[in-house]
Amino acid sequence: MTEIQSVQIITLTIDGKPVGASGGETILDVAKQNQVFIPTLCHLEGLIPYGACRLCLVEIKGNNKLVPACITKVAEGMEVITNNERLQRFRRWILELLFTERNHVCSVCVANGFCELQSLAEVLGMDHVRLPYLHPKFVVDATHDRFVSDNNRCILCGRCVRVCSDIEGAHTLDIMGRGIKARIVSDLDDDWGNSPTCTRCSKCVQVCPTGAIKEKGRRSVGEKFKHRDVIAHLAEMREAAREED
Amino acid sequence: MTQTITIDPITRIEGHAKITLHLNDSGTVERALFHTTQFRGFEKFCEGRPYYEMPSLMARSCGICPVAHLVAGAKACDQILAVKIPDTAGDLRRIMNFAQIIQSHALCMFYLSAPDFIFGFDANPATRNIAGLAAKNPQLARDGIRLRQFGQQTIELLGGKRIHPAWIVAGGVSEPLKPDHRDRIQVQLPEVKDIAMRALATFKPILRKYESEMETFGNFPSLFMGLVDEQGNIQHYDGKLRVVDSAGNVITQGWDPARYQELIAEAVEPWTFMKFPYYKPMGYPNGMYRVGPLARLNVIARCGTPLADAELDEFRSKYGYPASSSYHNHLARLIEVLYSIERLEQKLSDDSILDTHVRAGAAPNARDGIGVAEAPRGTIIHHYHVDQDGVVEWANMIIATGHNNLAMNRSILQVARSYVNGDKLTEGMLNRVEAVIRAYDPCLSCSTHAVGQMPLHIELYDGNSELRDTLVRDSA
Numbered sequence: 001m002t003e004i005q006s007v008q009i010i011t012l013t014i015d016g017k018p019v020g021a022s023g024g025e026t027i028l029d030v031a032k033q034n035q036v037f038i039p040t041l042c043h044l045e046g047l048i049p050y051g052a053c054r055l056c057l058v059e060i061k062g063n064n065k066l067v068p069a070c071i072t073k074v075a076e077g078m079e080v081i082t083n084n085e086r087l088q089r090f091r092r093w094i095l096e097l098l099f100t101e102r103n104h105v106c107s108v109c110v111a112n113g114f115c116e117l118q119s120l121a122e123v124l125g126m127d128h129v130r131l132p133y134l135h136p137k138f139v140v141d142a143t144h145d146r147f148v149s150d151n152n153r154c155i156l157c158g159r160c161v162r163v164c165s166d167i168e169g170a171h172t173l174d175i176m177g178r179g180i181k182a183r184i185v186s187d188l189d190d191d192w193g194n195s196p197t198c199t200r201c202s203k204c205v206q207v208c209p210t211g212a213i214k215e216k217g218r219r220s221v222g223e224k225f226k227h228r229d230v231i232a233h234l235a236e237m238r239e240a241a242r243e244e245d
Numbered sequence: 246m247t248q249t250i251t252i253d254p255i256t257r258i259e260g261h262a263k264i265t266l267h268l269n270d271s272g273t274v275e276r277a278l279f280h281t282t283q284f285r286g287f288e289k290f291c292e293g294r295p296y297y298e299m300p301s302l303m304a305r306s307c308g309i310c311p312v313a314h315l316v317a318g319a320k321a322c323d324q325i326l327a328v329k330i331p332d333t334a335g336d337l338r339r340i341m342n343f344a345q346i347i348q349s350h351a352l353c354m355f356y357l358s359a360p361d362f363i364f365g366f367d368a369n370p371a372t373r374n375i376a377g378l379a380a381k382n383p384q385l386a387r388d389g390i391r392l393r394q395f396g397q398q399t400i401e402l403l404g405g406k407r408i409h410p411a412w413i414v415a416g417g418v419s420e421p422l423k424p425d426h427r428d429r430i431q432v433q434l435p436e437v438k439d440i441a442m443r444a445l446a447t448f449k450p451i452l453r454k455y456e457s458e459m460e461t462f463g464n465f466p467s468l469f470m471g472l473v474d475e476q477g478n479i480q481h482y483d484g485k486l487r488v489v490d491s492a493g494n495v496i497t498q499g500w501d502p503a504r505y506q507e508l509i510a511e512a513v514e515p516w517t518f519m520k521f522p523y524y525k526p527m528g529y530p531n532g533m534y535r536v537g538p539l540a541r542l543n544v545i546a547r548c549g550t551p552l553a554d555a556e557l558d559e560f561r562s563k564y565g566y567p568a569s570s571s572y573h574n575h576l577a578r579l580i581e582v583l584y585s586i587e588r589l590e591q592k593l594s595d596d597s598i599l600d601t602h603v604r605a606g607a608a609p610n611a612r613d614g615i616g617v618a619e620a621p622r623g624t625i626i627h628h629y630h631v632d633q634d635g636v637v638e639w640a641n642m643i644i645a646t647g648h649n650n651l652a653m654n655r656s657i658l659q660v661a662r663s664y665v666n667g668d669k670l671t672e673g674m675l676n677r678v679e680a681v682i683r684a685y686d687p688c689l690s691c692s693t694h695a696v697g698q699m700p701l702h703i704e705l706y707d708g709n710s711e712l713r714d715t716l717v718r719d720s721a
Binding site for chain 1: 293294295297298300301302305414415416419606608634635
C-alpha cells in the first residue's frame, strides 16, 4: 500500500483575495500561483531563496515589520498586502540605492534591454537618482577565455554564487569584502582565467540579472540575452533524478 | 583702453562654447578666442572598460554624428581583433555613415545656417531661425526636415534606433539588412535626390550673394586633410589620408591612418578645453589644417558619382582650386548630400547588401586599434590601447572639430576684424562672428539646439574691467 503524504492546506488572503496554499510554500510562491506580481531581483526559480535584495518586501496585517516574500512561509489566516504606496516607495528607494552605488549606465551596457534591474526600474517608476553617484572603481576581470566579470555592474544578488555552488557544484564564485567594497571573486580572489575550479558552464552568465557577468565573443552592447529559465529546468530535473534514486 | 567682448553662449551650433574678442585702445580687434567651455573626459573614463563597449561608449560623445564615432570605434576594434570584416558589413557601415551625413548636413544647412542666408545676417534674430524660415519659405523648411527625416529613418531601419544605435560593433554589424527595410529606404531615394538637387539650385545663387562674408569667413591659406581612395576619390569610411597645401599641391599622399601620430600632434592652450592638432612636419601653429566638407572637396580628385562630379566641376570653376574660404563649407555640404544619395542608390541596388554574413568574431589579438573615418564635420581618429585581455588601458580621440580648432580661431579673428568695432556693438555683427563658427558646423560635445533663440548675453568690458556696454537677447 502506498503511503500517502498528508498535505497541509492553508488559507490566507493576498491583497484581500482569499487564496489556498500548501504548507511550506512562500508568500512569493503563492502570489505567483495567483498571478500577483511581486518584484524580485535576487530570487530566481531553481535557486535556493536568499532574501538579499529586499525588493519583495510585503506587509502582513498585525505585523509591524515588512517581510521578504521570497523566504517567508505562508501561515493560516495570514493577510498579505503586496502593493500599496508605502511598498512602492520603499521598492523605488531600494532600486535608487542600487543605481546610486555602482555604475549602471544602461546605454553602454551589454545587458541593455535584457537587464532585470533596468526593467524593474521601468516597471516601478524609478526614473531619478536623487543621491550622488558613488561609483567605486572595480577592475574588470577579462582574464577568463570565455567570460568577463565586471563588478561595476554588480548588485550583489548572489545568484551567480548560488548557481555555481548549488547547481553546478563548483563554487568557484563567491562574495568578498563588505558594504560598498563587496565584490564577486573567483576562488581565493585570483584572476578568473586562472581558476582550477571553474567548469566553464556559463550558468553564472545566464542567471546574472545585469551586465556584471557576460560571455565573450559576439556579444556587444545591448546583446546580452539570457536563458534564465534553464536553471529552474536543471533544478527540477536533478530533483526528479534524486527521487528516482 | 583695451576691451573684451564675450559672446556666451554661441547660438545655433552643436554644443557649448563662447567667444571672447579683445579690443585694443583704438577699438579694433587684437585677439579673438574660441573657448570650448566643457570638459567631458571620454578618454579618461573609458580606461578599464572592455574593448567591445568602446564604439557605443565613444559614440555617446555626440548625439548628432554618433554613427561616425561608431564607425571609427568599431574599425579600431576590428584592428584589436585583427579580423577582416565581411564586405557586406563594411558596406552596411558605409550606408549608415552616408545616412548620417545626409541628416547632419541637412541639420547644419537648413536648421542652423539657412536662416542667416534667407533673412540676412543683420535681420531680426526673432525671425532669423528655422521657425522663421518655415513661415517665410515653407517648402524650403519642409525639404530640410524631409532630408533629415530620411537620414534618421535610414539609420533606424538599419540599426533599430535613430540616435546611438548599437548596431555597428567590433567585427562588423550586429544584424544583416532586412530586404523589406532595404526596399523602404530605396523607395525614398528618388524623392530625396530631387530635394538635394532643388536645395543646390536654391542655395547656390543665395550663397553667392554674400560676397563680403565669402571674403572674410575663414578665407586664408591653410592645409586641408581628408580620406581618399586609391584613385584619389572621396572616401568617408576607408581610404588613406591625403593633405594638400593652400596651392592645391598634394604634400602627403596615401598616408596610412594607423600612422596618424607621425602626421599629427596636439597642442594645448590654457583658455580652452579643446586641443589644437597640427600637421607635425610644419610645427605649431604653422601646421594649421582644415577638415570637413570643404577640405574633402579640396583634397580629392573626383567624387566618383555623376551628379556630384558635375557639381564639383562647377564648384571648382566658380571658386577656384583649392577653395580657401570656409564659407564654402555650406555648398560643399549640399554637394556631399547629393553624393551620399547617389552612393546609397548604388550600394542598395546590389543584392549582396542583403548577405547575412555580417560579423567576424575573434578574441583580442592586437594591443592597439586605430580607427579613422570621415564624420560630417571631418576626419575623426579613435585610438585604443588594450591589455592582453582586451581591457582599455588608454584611448586617444581626435575629432573633426578639434582638427579645425586652429582654423576656427583664425577665422573668428578675421571676421571680427572685418565687422566688429568696439564703439558700435550690434547683434548682426556679433552674429557674423557666430556664423563663421557655424560654417565649420562645430560639434563641440553633444546636441543642444535652439528653436527660436537661445539667451545671449554679451558684455563689453574696458581695460579696468568696467562694464561699458551690454547686449541681451532673451530666450524665446
